Amino acid sequence: xxxxxxxxxxxxxxxxxxxxxxxxxxxxxxxxxxxxxxxxxxxxxxxxxxxxxxxxxxxxxxxxxxxxxxxxxxxxxxxxxxxxxxxxxxxxxxxxxxxxxxxxxxxxxxxxxxxxxxxxxxxxxxxxxxxxxxxxxxxxxxxxxxxxxxxxxxxxxxxxxxxxxxxxxxxxxxxxxxxxxxxxxxxxxxxxxxxxxxxxxxxxxxxxxxxxxxxxxxxxxxxxxxxxxxxxxxxxxxxxxxxxxxxxxxxxxxxxxxxxxxxxxxxxxxxxxxxxxxxxxxxxxxxxxxxxxxxxxxxxxxxxxxxxxxxxxxxxxxxxxxxxxxxxxxxxxxxxxxxxxxxxxxxxxxxxxxxxxxxxxxxxxxxxxxxxxxxxxxxxxxxxxxxxxxxxxxxxxxxxxxxxxxxxxxxxxxxxxxxxxxxxxxxxxxxxxxxxxxxxxxxxxxxxxxxxxxxxxxxxxxxxxxxxxxxxxxxxxxxxxxxxxxxxxxxxxxxxxxxxxxxxxxxxxxxxxxxxxxxxxxxxxxxxxxxxxxxxxxxxxxxxxxxxxxxxxxxxxxxxxxxxxxxxxxxxxxxxxxxxxxxxxxxxxxxxxxxxxxxxxxxxxxxxxxxxxxxxxxxxxxxxxxxxxxxxxxxxxx
Amino acid sequence: xxxxxxxxxxxxxxxxxxxxxxxxxxxxxxxxxxxxxxxxxxxxxxxxxxxxxxxxxxxxxxxxxxxxxxxxxxxxxxxxxxxxxxxxxxxxxxxxxxxxxxxxxxxxx
Numbered sequence: 101x102x103x104x105x106x107x108x109x110x111x112x113x114x115x116x117x118x119x120x121x122x123x124x125x126x127x128x129x130x131x132x133x134x135x136x137x138x139x140x141x142x143x144x145x146x147x148x149x150x151x152x153x154x155x156x157x158x159x160x161x162x163x164x165x166x167x168x169x170x171x172x173x174x175x176x177x178x179x180x181x182x183x184x185x186x187x188x189x190x191x192x193x194x195x196x197x198x199x200x201x202x203x204x205x206x207x208x209x210x211x212x213x214x215x216x217x218x219x220x221x222x223x224x225x226x227x228x229x230x231x232x233x234x235x236x237x238x239x240x241x242x243x244x245x246x247x248x249x250x251x252x253x254x255x256x257x258x259x260x261x262x263x264x265x266x267x268x269x270x271x272x273x274x275x276x277x278x279x280x281x282x283x284x285x286x287x288x289x290x291x292x293x294x295x296x297x298x299x300x301x302x303x304x305x306x307x308x309x310x311x312x313x314x315x316x317x318x319x320x321x322x323x324x325x326x327x328x329x330x331x332x333x334x335x336x337x338x339x340x341x342x343x344x345x346x347x348x349x350x351x352x353x354x355x356x357x358x359x360x361x362x363x364x365x366x367x368x369x370x371x372x373x374x375x376x377x378x379x380x381x382x383x384x385x386x387x388x389x390x391x392x393x394x395x396x397x398x399x400x401x402x403x404x405x406x407x408x409x410x411x412x413x414x415x416x417x418x419x420x421x422x423x424x425x426x427x428x429x430x431x432x433x434x435x436x437x438x439x440x441x442x443x444x445x446x447x448x449x450x451x452x453x454x455x456x457x458x459x460x461x462x463x464x465x466x467x468x469x470x471x472x473x474x475x476x477x478x479x480x481x482x483x484x485x486x487x488x489x490x491x492x493x494x495x496x497x498x499x500x501x502x503x504x505x506x507x508x509x510x511x512x513x514x515x516x517x518x519x520x521x522x523x524x525x526x527x528x529x530x531x532x533x534x535x536x537x538x539x540x541x542x543x544x545x546x547x548x549x550x551x552x553x554x555x556x557x558x559x560x561x562x563x564x565x566x567x568x569x570x571x572x573x574x575x576x577x578x579x580x581x582x583x584x585x586x587x588x589x590x591x592x593x594x595x596x597x598x599x600x601x602x603x604x605x606x607x608x609x610x611x612x613x614x615x616x617x618x619x620x621x622x623x624x625x626x627x628x629x630x631x632x633x634x635x636x637x638x639x640x641x642x643x644x645x646x647x648x649x650x651x652x653x654x655x656x657x658x659x660x661x662x663x664x665x666x667x668x669x670x671x672x673x674x675x676x677x678x679x680x681x682x683x684x685x686x687x688x689x690x691x692x693x694x695x696x697x698x699x700x701x702x703x704x705x706x707x708x709x710x711x712x713x714x715x716x717x718x719x720x721x722x723x724x725x726x727x728x729x730x731x732x733x734x735x736x737x738x
Numbered sequence: 739x740x741x742x743x744x745x746x747x748x749x750x751x752x753x754x755x756x757x758x759x760x761x762x763x764x765x766x767x768x769x770x771x772x773x774x775x776x777x778x779x780x781x782x783x784x785x786x787x788x789x790x791x792x793x794x795x796x797x798x799x800x801x802x803x804x805x806x807x808x809x810x811x812x813x814x815x816x817x818x819x820x821x822x823x824x825x826x827x828x829x830x831x832x833x834x835x836x837x838x839x840x841x842x843x844x845x846x847x
Contacts, residue, residue, distance in 0.1 A: 158748070311753030315760040322764040326771045333775045340782040340842065347789045348845035355847075388845055395817065395843035734790055 111135075111234035112204075113214040114263070116222045118240040118255055119248060126278030127239050127269055128214040129185060133281055136184075140211040141166045145188045145203060147196055147217050152178035152189035156283060160184055163284070166211075173206045174199055183284020192218060197228055204231050226262050233263035242270045338424045338437040341396045343736060346441035349389035349405065349418040350734040354443045356381050357719045360414060362598075382407055382415060389420045398422050408440070409708030414716045417442040417708065417737065440738040443715055459504035460529025463579045463615070471500035474531040474578060475617075477567040481534065484552035493544045498563065501531040518560075527557065530573030533566045598622075600631050603644075606664045610671030620684060621671055623720035624691070627713055633663040645670040688714045762828050770836065773825035776806055777840040784812065784819035785842035794819055818843045 115128040125146050132142035141163045146153075155167070159181040167181040170188065176199045178189045190199050200215070207213060217225055226233075236259040240252055252268055259266035273281060359376035366372050386405045393403040402423040407415045421438040465472035468481055485495045502510070508523040520526075527533045534554070536545060542562040549555065553569025556562070571577035599607065599622045607625070611618035628646040629635035640648050643660035645667060652660050657669040677687035681698060689704040690697070692713045697705040704714055780801040787797030795812045798821055802810060806823055813820040820841045827833040 308749055308753065311749075311756055314757055318757075318760050318764055322767050326767055329771050329775055333778055336775075337778055340778070344782065344785050344789065344842060344844045347786060351789050351845045392817075392843055392845060 111212050112231065113212070113235045113237060114217060114222075114225070114233050115214055115237045115239065116217045117219050118238045118252060118268075120219070121239045121241045123273065123278065124218070124239050125216040126273050126281050127237065128216040129187075129281035129284075130273050130277065131237065132212050132214050133185060133284065136212050141184065141186055142212045142214070143170075143186045143188060143207070145190060145200065145213065145215045147190045147192050147200060147215070147221055149192045150189075153180055153182060153187055153282065155180040156182045159284065170207075174202045177203055181284075182282065185282070185284030187282075192221070196221065197224060200225065201229065201231075204229075234265070236263045236266045238266070238268050240268055240270055334424075335435075335437075337397075338422055338435070339439070341393055341398050342420050342422045342437045342439040343441075344396055345389040345393040345398075345403065345405075345422065346418055346420040346439040347734050347736060348392040349385045349420060350416075350441035350443050352385045352388040353381070353416055353418065354734055356384055357414065357416070357443060357715060361716050361719055378413075378415070382410065385418055389418065393420065393422060398424070409712060412708045412712040414712040415708075416712055416715045438738075439736060441734055441736050442711070443734055459524060460574050461501065461531040461579060463531075465501060465531060468500070469497045471497045472531060473500050473534070474567070474570075476570045477532050477534070480553045480567055480569060484549065484554065487548065487552070488541065488544055491544060491548075493541045494538075495541055495545075496537045497534055498537050499528065499535040500533065502526060502528040504529055527566060527573050530578065532570075532573040532578070533557065533564065535561075535563050536565055537563060539563075598626060603631055603663060603667070606667040610668045613668065614671035614675035616671050616674045616678065617684075619720075620717070621667065621674065623717045624670065624674070624688070625667070626720065627716045633661055633666070685714055685718065688717050766825075766827055766829070766832070769827065770825045770838070773806070773823050774838050774840075776802060777810075777821050777823045777838050780806075780810070780823075781819055781821040781840040781842040784814075784821060785844035788814070788817070788819055788846050789844035817846045 113128065113131060115124050115131070117124050125144070125148070128146075129144050132144055136142040139162065141160070143166070159167075160183075163181040163184055163186050166186045167179045170177075170179045170186070176191065176195065180187050180189070188203060190196050190203070204213075204215075215225075238252065238255055238259070240248070256266045256268060356376055359374055360378060360381045362372055362375045364372055364375045385407070389405045390400050390403050394400050404421040404423075406419050407417060408419055409415045409417045417440060419438060419440040421436050423434050423436050425434055461474060463474070466475045466478035468478050473481065481495075481497075488495045504523050507521065507526045507529060511520050511523055514520045521528075539562075545554075545565065546556065546562070549565050553567055554565040555568050557564045557566045566573065603622075603625070607621050608618050610616070611621055625631055625644055628641075629644050631644060633644045635644065635646065636642055637646060642649070642652070643666045644663045645660070647655075647657055647660045647666060647669065649660075651673070652658075652669065655669040655672055657665055660666055674687060674691065677690045677695065678684065680695065681687050681690060681702070685704060686698055686702065689710050690699075693705050693707055693710040697707075697710075704711060780798045783801035784794045784798040787794050794814050798810065798812045798819070799807050802823075805826065809824045809826075811822045813822075818841050820839060822837050822839040824833065824837050827836060
C-alpha cells in the first residue's frame with residue numbers, strides 16, 4: 101500500500117476502485133488506522149448495498165462517544181463503533197448522495213475521514229460535492245495491459261484537479277489485514293514506523309498472538325523434551341536388555357559351574373552323572389542369554405553371545421550384544437548395545453573374617469547369614485534350617501562367633517554377667533554357639549534342635565543354642581575341624597570325595613601344620629594338577645601343587661614331584677598368602693598369578709585363567725561347606 | 739482508554755487461562771514421560787536383583803526417586819518383574835486413572 105507520510109489527523113480521503121477492483125472499504129480503513137494519531141477516532145464512511153457492519157464488543161471510549169454523537173446527525177446513516185474505528189454506513193440508494201453530503205457537512209472533522217465509494221458513484225459524488233478533498237485513492241488490480249495503465253493515468257490526472265493528491269493502490273490488503281482494518285485494529289506496519297500506538301497494552305488483539313505463541317512454544321518444547329527422553333529411554337532399554345541377558349547367562353554359568361568342575365568319572369571308572377561337559381555348559385549359558393533377551397523384547401536373530409574366556413577350563417565370562425534399529429534413522433541403520441558379565445568371586449567373604457583368631461576357636465570360619473561359625477556347626481545349622489523351613493519356620497542367626505575383643509565391647513555396654521559373659525569366658529568365642537530367632541521359632545527349636553546336635557545352653561536364654569555333636573567348644577579337636585585336624589572322623593568328612601585316598605593324610609597333615617583349611621588345599625590340588633604328582637606345564641610349573649622352581653626353592657621344596665613334600669609346601673605358601681591378603685579368593689589368585697599381580701589392586705587380576713582358577717576352587721569349597729554356600733556372585737563387568 | 743483496558747483484561751484472563759491449561763498439559767506430559775523412564779529403570783533394577791538372588795521389591799524401590807516410592811506396585815511373576823507406577827498429575831481425576839507398567843525378565847534360579 102502506498103505511503104503518504106505523516107499527516108494531520110483531519111484530512112478527508114476518497115477511496116474508490118478502478119476496473120472493478122475489490123477492497124475499497126478495507127483500503128480506506130487501513131489508511132485511516134495507519135494515519136490516525138493516538139487519541140483520535142477516524143471515521144470511515146462506506147456507501148454500500150450491504151447491511152451495516154456490526155459493532156465490536158469492546159471499543160475505546162472515544163470511539164463509542166463519536167458513535168453516540170453522530171447517531172442523530174443523519175437518520176439514514178448507521179454508525180457503528182468497531183475497535184478504534186467508527187464506521188458510517190450509507191445505503192447505496194437514490195438518496196445516498198444526499199445522505200453523504202449531509203453527513204460531511206455535519207462533521208466537525210477533528211479526525212481523519214475516508215469515504216469508501218463504489219466506482220459508479222464516484223463521478224456523481226465529485227460533481228455534486230463542494231467539500232474539499234485532500235486525497236483521492238484509486239484501488240486497482242495490478243495493470244497488465246497498456247489500456248489499464250492509460251485508464252489509471254487518466255483517472256489520476258482528473259483526480260489531481262479535484263484533490264490535493266491522488267494515488268493509485270494496486271495491492272489491496274489481504275483477508276486478514278482487511279478484517280483487522282475493518283475491526284479498527286492498527287496494522288503492525290503502522291506501528292513499525294515509529295508512530296506511537298495509542299496503547300500497546302490496551303490494543304485489542306495484541307495479547308492473543310503473544311499467548312498463542314507462548315502456548316505454541318511451550319507445547320513444542322515439551323514435545324521436543326519428550327522426544328529426546330523417549331530416544332534416551334529407548335537406548336537405555338536396549339542396554340538393559342543386554343545387561344539382563346549377560347547377567348542371566350552368567351547366572352546359568354554360576355549354577356552349572358559345580359557340575360562342570362565335577363570329575364567326569366566316578367572312582368570306579370563309571371561316568372559321573374553329575375558332570376557336565378564344557379560344550380553343554382556354554383550352550384546352556386548361550387540359550388539362557390537368548391531366552392532372556394527375547395523375553396525382554398529383543399529379536400533372537402539380533403542377539404549375539406560369546407564367551408571371551410572360552411579357552412579356559414572353566415569359562416566364567418559372557419558377552420551379549422543386542423542389535424537394535426535406530427529410532428527415526430534410516431530403516432537399515434542399527435546400533436549395538438553390549439554387556440559383559442561374569443561369575444565373580446567376592447574379594448571378601450562378607451564381614452566375616454576367613455580365619456578366627458584372638459582367643460577361643462582358632463581356625464577357618466564358615467559364614468551363615470553374615471555370621472561366622474565353625475564349619476561343622478555351619479553344616480549342622482544348614483540341616484536344621486532346612487527342616488525348620490519345611491515346618492514353616494524361618495531361622496535367623498542373631499549372633500554366632502564373637503572374638504574376645506567383640507565380647508569385651510558387648511560386656512562394656514551391658515555389664516551384667518547374667519546376660520553377657522565376661523570377655524574370655526563366653527562360649528561364643530568357640531564358634532559353636534548360636535543366638536537364634538525369631539521368638540516365634542523358640543518352640544520349634546526347643547522341640548527339634550537336639551535332632552541336629554544343638555542344645556539350649558541356658559534355661560533363661562531361649563535363643564542360645566550350642567553345638568554338642570562335634571568336638572568340644574574351644575578344644576584342639578574343634579580347632580582342627582576346619583583346618584583338617586587330627587581327628588580322623590571329623591577330618592575325613594571335611595575333605596571332598598574327589599580326593600584320592602593316598603593324598604588324604606598328607607593334605608590333613610599340611611592343613612593342621614599350617615592352619616589352612618584341608619578342603620581348600622584339596623580343591624587347589626584338584627584344580628592345579630588333578631592330583632597328578634608328575635604334572636608339568638608350559639610355564640614351568642611342576643608336580644601335584646604346580647610349583648615353579650623359584651617358588652619351590654623359596655619354600656625349601658627340593659623335589660616338586662614328591663607329592664608329600666609339595667603338599668606341605670603348598671600349605672606353607674597358602675598360609676603366608678592368607679595372612680598377606682586376608683581372603684581365600686585373593687590368596688588363591690596370588691597362588692595362581694603371583695602376589696605381585698594381586699597386591700597392587702588388592703583384587704583378582706583380570707586374567708581369564710586366574711579368574712577361572714579362583715572360581716573353580718571356590719565352587720568346590722562351597723560344595724563341602726568350608727565356606728559360605730553361595731560364595732560367588734554374578735556381576736556386570738562392562 | 740477504559741474500554742481498551744477492559745478488552746486487554748479479558749484477553750489477558752483468557753490468555754493466562756490458556757497458558758495455565760497448556761502448562762498443566764505440558765506438565766502432565768512431562769510427568770508421564772519421566773515416569774515411563776523411571777519405571778523402566780526400576781523394572782530393570784528389580785530384574786538385576788532377581789538374577790543376583792537378592793530381594794526384588796527393595797531393589798525396585800531403591801531405584802526410584804522418593805516421590806515415586808509411594809506410587810509404585812511391584813509383582814514378581816516367575817522370571818518376570820512387573821513394576822507399575824502412577825505418575826503425578828495436577829488433575830485429581832486423572833491421578834488414579836493413569837498408570838504405567840514396565841516389565842523386565844531375568845534368570846531367577
